[in-house]
Amino acid sequence: MQYFLEHLATCVSAMSGVLAARGKRVDLFGVVVLALVTALGGGTLRDTILDLRPVFWVDDSSYVVTAILCALTTFFLAHYVTRLHPMADSALQLADAASLALFTLVGTEKSIAAGVPPVVGIAMGVITGTAGGMIRDSLIGEIPMVFRRQIYLYATASFVGATVYVVLEGVVERQLLRFLAIGTVFGLRLAAIWWKIYLPVFEPKENVHQG
Amino acid sequence: MQYFLEHLATCVSAMSGVLAARGKRVDLFGVVVLALVTALGGGTLRDTILDLRPVFWVDDSSYVVTAILCALTTFFLAHYVTRLHPMADSALQLADAASLALFTLVGTEKSIAAGVPPVVGIAMGVITGTAGGMIRDSLIGEIPMVFRRQIYLYATASFVGATVYVVLEGVVERQLLRFLAIGTVFGLRLAAIWWKIYLPVFEPKENVHQG
């Protein structure tokens, strides 16, 4: 079950990598690379920083295969589908929120199991959930989506979920803990989309300092 | 022989790092950093992800020295040479294709020797061949050249060559295997430049999904 969910999350992330390439004149190979970076980047950073070896996709290359297949499918479908049915669009947003929740859980759980301090466990949950998308946006020359106001609590939802996991770890039973962490990220993200909740933006009226 | 070729590949990559800085108002130090990132970035990523220690240029710092010397030479020459002789330009493209081929071979061979699954070996060959240039382009605020259509099968040539290596590994003799992998990348890249072959671009007519 968890294995299936992780591959689903990998697939949805790969799709977001492909879709980010629209209008950028990126070729087929670039699209696949963007998909791989988005789907595997966060976990790679986590495993490399924490020295958890081998890196998850080096150990089990089925993640690479899943990401490539989903990227290719999305690439070719996008040539024929000029406009997604509204229901498909909502399904994609749901799947994306589920991915964020799942990656956050896996990242936090794996880090805490490796014995890092709580604040590092939270950071690793957020990195696993969001760093792939950051590298993707940086490669295509955009300010990472998760930094911007319009995205309605993306990284913040991940942060709150990871914090819930770390705080309740050892207090509640493992399966409940997982459910609470995933539910927090997923619920917060959907609520933020629904009610258009966002964080304050850093926008002082005047420049205060020329670096 | 291989040692000489690797240093040649490092030198040519460093030159491409310098040339990418044109028109960006990058200073001398920035140029050297770009050269180092381009020449050493791919192999650093490979060694770090696969935990092959020490990282190749930490172990043998002559790679760093080669990259710096080639960068400085290119920097100062470029002040005097306003237009390359067409033959020099072609020589540079040949050397660049040779670099790509050699880096791909070294990356794939080193990874397979470390015991990774075939698909990871291919990925590492492509990363070693192209990631340095990707980081370079990302640092100077461009969409990585290898993603774009105009570049005529750059990363794709690397991918096909790495695949040839992985498929024929154990089937043909080592020296022949190396020759075939290098020849595939080199030949494919030159053929693509010559006949202007490129991959399809991801360009759906309309936006399908607002991430």
Next chain:
Amino acid sequence: MQYFLEHLATCVSAMSGVLAARGKRVDLFGVVVLALVTALGGGTLRDTILDLRPVFWVDDSSYVVTAILCALTTFFLAHYVTRLHPMADSALQLADAASLALFTLVGTEKSIAAGVPPVVGIAMGVITGTAGGMIRDSLIGEIPMVFRRQIYLYATASFVGATVYVVLEGVVERQLLRFLAIGTVFGLRLAAIWWKIYLPVFEPKENVHQG
């Protein structure tokens, strides 16, 4: 004392991460991430490349806490302070130069202690001092500040200081060595700001080669 100085350097770097986000419509969470990347990025790269485990902030998470607190303070202050008092501005530049000097020293010292070749020790000093800012600028879509002429010997001051450390290591006594390395970076940076010293820019009159 050194512990206090390292946290001061971390704090000042985090502030520069926050201030870089101005005018980019980055939300509160994005600001904190930029601050963390700026403050911890260089050291993370150093520890990961040299395989010094655990990475410094995984081992001692007080660095993460310091960076977050300084980022939040700067974020909220910047809403009320529309223009820094000239003295505060100068203090910030002094603190920033001190950060660069301290990070360079720590990076070089830690690397040399790990037994790397001299040229790698210098590279690691520069990486520790400047890579965080490079990743920050790359994430917000700017050409890294340290590459540009206007910045007056930023990375170059780091490079010269690291070289002083490596050359005099074993020649002079440890405390003097540290003092000389820090003084070189700090003095060179301030002198360059004061007399507007910069490196030559790579700006050939005409394009010489279309990569």
